[in-house]
Amino acid sequence: MPRRSVPLLVSAALTLAVSAVAVSTWPASPALAAGPSPFDFPGRGATVPFAEQEAVAGASNGTSTGTSRFYGQLSSEASGREAVTLDAAGEYVEFTLTQPANAVTFRYSIPDSPSGTGRDASLDVRANGTLVKSVPVTSKYSWYYGGYPFSNNPGDGSPHHFYDEARTLFGTTYAAGTKIRLQVSSTAQSPSFTIDVADFENVPAPIGKPSGAIDVVADYGADPTGARDSTAQFQAAVNASSGRVVYVPQGNYTLYSHVIVDRVTLAGAGPWYTVLGGRHPTQRNLAAGIYGKYVSEGGPSQNVTVRDLAVIGDIRERVDADQVNAFGGAMSNSVIDNVWMQHTKVGAWMDGPMDRFTIRNSRILDQTADGVNFHIGVTNSSVTNTFVRNTGDDGLAMWAENVPNVGNSFTRNTVVAPILANNIVSYGGRDITISDNVVSDTVTNGGGLHVANRYPGVNGPTAVAGTWTLARNTLLRAGNSDYNWQFGVGAIWFDALNGPITGAAITITDTDILDSSYAALHWIEGQSSGITLSNINIQGAGTYALQVQAPSQVTFNNVRASGIAQPNPIHNCVGSGFQITRTGTNTGWYTDTPYCGPWPAPQWGNTTTPPTTPPTTPPVSGNLALNRPVTATGQADVYAPGNAVDGNANTYWESPNNAWPQSLTVDLGAARSVSRIMLKLPPAAAWATRTQTLSVLGSSDGSSFSTVKSSAGYTFNPSSGNTATVSFTATTQRYLRLTFTGNTGWPAGQVSEFEVYTS
Known part of the structure; x- marks a missing residue:
């Protein structure tokens, strides 16, 4: 931003x-208290390799x-x-x-x-x-x-x-x-x-060329040594794809401009092997990037998949007008999967309107500006299971400038050390979810999580609205000082500069705010209401539990605080304009006589023991496999394993033909108690009834598996939704594997959704 x-x-x-x-x-x-790393919270944040x-x-x-x-x-x-x-x-x-x-x-x-x-x-x-x-x-x-x-x-x-x-x-x-x-x-x-x-x-071996794929080197003459510009060769291969995968073999490719993608799968040999980079030698506002078509160009692009490659650019400065991002433009019904983004301006600056776009299982490092920004009318889109570090601005952001952002989510990500601004933020938007993330080490001018009516075009129909869910997030050493304001910004903060935050239901639940650099919770500019905090654990704050600089109405339910640096836990100069409702058990953060005076110097290391996630925080519910990392023993054409956990029953994984057995393995991110799997195939009537023979195996480490459910046949009938349920005695597993040995409808394993439940 x-x-x-x-x-x-x-x-x-x-x-x-x-x-x-x-x-x-x-x-x-x-001295700072000995504290955890961002990877010390099982079940939260990205599952990284x-x-x-x-x-x-x-x-x-x-x-x-x-x-x-x-x-x-x-x-x-x-x-x-x-x-x-x-x-x-x-x-x-x-x-x-x-x-x-x-x-x-x-x-x-x-x-x-x-x-x-x-x-x-x-x-x-x-x-x-x-x-x-x-x-x-x-x-x-x-x-x-x-x-x-x-x-x-x-x-x-x-x-x-x-x-x-x-x-x-x-x-x-x-x-x-x-x-x-x-x-x-x-x-x-x-x-x-x-x-x-x-x-x-332990990086796996390079991924080979899918059957029937176009090869940008063998078929179109792209240069894998990077000695010459291959933009034209990439674009020609993409334009000629006609539903075929465009494969980018191992190599370092120089691109002097964007590759425009639409209705295509662009697949590499893996992000350690296939690297796209480069920048025009004289027109420095042109650089390597993969872009959808803007709406003004007839976009958004549709049905794009980019997977298993890296975009490592050569951007050494911040010029906001330059489109020198790893990904950009507009892409609907599209997926970025297992992509490494580094040394570009923004990992993905997506300008809508666009719908159903997902970034998953990726790494975004060393950007001059944001890691991701969903900008202008981005709807039903997500970033999940992605690791973000060292961005020059917001780590993950949504900005509803003039056109509403609706139904977006940032889930199960780890966002570390944004140099400026916030770890995760949504500027405006309706029906937003920010859940199961870990954020840490905010540097300046921002907090860990931010809800805001700020920045141009965020007001009226684009302002904060609907139902916001901020659940099961861990904030570690979050928040910091703002060098313009000359005071601290809270780990979680609300700003209604452009207009009041009213008419929205903002629920923050089961959240751990650990070792905050300044205040744990913060309200500033404008007025807000409809905020409920429930089951919140605050351990350590460099100044206050609550920093109140704007009138607000907030409900606190089971909010517990300890290790607050200041003897008075609330800084409040708006008096009765800040209205508190308390329910349940609340400790360590409330006073009838808040402090209003000069800003104190922060004091860090206030926890007597290293902060920990409390055992009372409830486990994740719902489909535990949604958008989790997934691997397979093989795939046919574009039918990648990620399709089986993307929440879309119309996309599916399919194994190579006549190559039994074939397996599909999902990593739940932490050991979970599970007792039921629901399998789906596309609901279209074109899918004839079939029976697939499969077994279920489980593992705690991803290498040694034992049988959870013995091999049996499961029938999928489109007249009853093309679903099958596998039930078994409750067991605790981190990895679940489906091993297929037969299919009466096609000589391969097929799954459109691999859903895992606790009960």
Whole structure:
């Protein structure tokens, strides 16, 4: 989102030296309490394919950056607010693998060049002491200066956005217990290297070409070496697809402009193998991206699937007018699945009107602006099971500018360290769901979750309306100071600047607000009503439990708070304009005499024990497999396994023909008690009655499976909805697998919906 164009007001004490990483010059704060990582909350957030380790928890002969949450400090942008600096040859951070891995992605910072154009260096990766490879690192995609929209000129002061990420395949798989070091071989190229986290994973082999697919290299001459522009070849393949998959083999492809997609599946060999990138050498507002057709161009595009590839761009600045995003335009009835987005302006800036668009099972890293923005009339669309880190603005956003956004959802995502603004936000919108997410480490000018009538075009019919559900979210070290307002922003906050938030039912339930940087809950600008908070757990807040700067009417039911820094838990200067209704058991946050006075300095580390998700938080209900990660032993043409968990009975997975047995496996994200599976096929009468023979297996780790339900035949009859139910004794499993051995209607396994229930 564009930010307020108020002059940047930041103390000179925040300025970091450009030639070297500086030590914090802020007065010492109490030590931060040892706290969890964003991945310590089973059943919430994205299910990721990697195991993350913090540098500060590894073995190292480097130096801690110290802990800080003040904007402009290197540690304030780190996961957990602390990292490790290596500034001499031979210094290292060493991690011990907790599971087999053949790849690592590490988050790092090196100092910028004096000119602000960036510096290049390398960092060694060693396994049990042996050099694996030297990995290039750079500051070209980090280090911004001045006020919004920011510059690359160090003379503008106020540096920020310090971190970037690098990834590499090891070339072999190392066993659990292997010692992996990130080590400095020389400081000639960079005086220091700061390491934040390392994400270790076991990347599967490249995905082969689907049967009957168009090959952009073999059939249309695209260049997998990246030596020349392949935009025309990609576009020609897409235009000629006529329902066939367009396959992009392993390679690094240069695109000088957008590929416009419509009614096509664009599939790669996997996001570690198929990489799209590039930027026009002279027209710098043209860059690699996959775009639907705008409404003004006859759009939206329809029935687009993009899967199993990466878009890693070359965007080093923020120019809001430039369409240099990984995805854009308008796509209806479309899916982005297992895509890596990095170094673009926005991962996906989608301009509607458009309907039923989903991003799932993806990674969005190191953007100059938002991670995702649903903008202008986006309806019934979602982002789910996606990991977002180090965005230059909002992590996940919806912006109903002039045209209503309706029925959208952000579910089961993990959003870490947005450098500016919020982890997750909806500016206006009707019937919005934000659930089962984990957000952490907000840096400045925003909170963890934000509900707002703000920004142009958000008022009247586009304002907050209908039923809003914010459920089962965890907010960790969320909220921070706003450098324009010069006071803190809450972990969850409401803003009615453009018009009152009235006529909406906003329910926030079963939510954990842990170690907030300033207030846990915050109301500012305008007036709001219809807000109910139920079963809320607040553990630790740097200032207040409630920060009230606008009149509101709020119901509090079973809201419990502890570790509030200020002795008076409520800051309220609007008096009786803030109307509280209390039901159930409420502790630790209420007073009859709120404080109204100067803003106190935040105090962090107020929890006596590391924050934890309380056992009273109820489990997720409904279809536990919806939009969860799913894999299969194979697929026919466009009938990918993701179709079986997308909530749309008209799309389906189909295995290769005559290749029994075939399996479909869903990862529920955490161990769940399950006792019923509902299987569906498309409801169309064209599907003749058939019986499929299958068994159900379960696993806690995804590798060792046991039988949950023995093999049996299940009949699917279109006259009764083409559904079949598999019931079994309740069992606790994280992974469920369907293994097919027969089908009387087609020589393959077929499922349009694989639904899993607790009862």
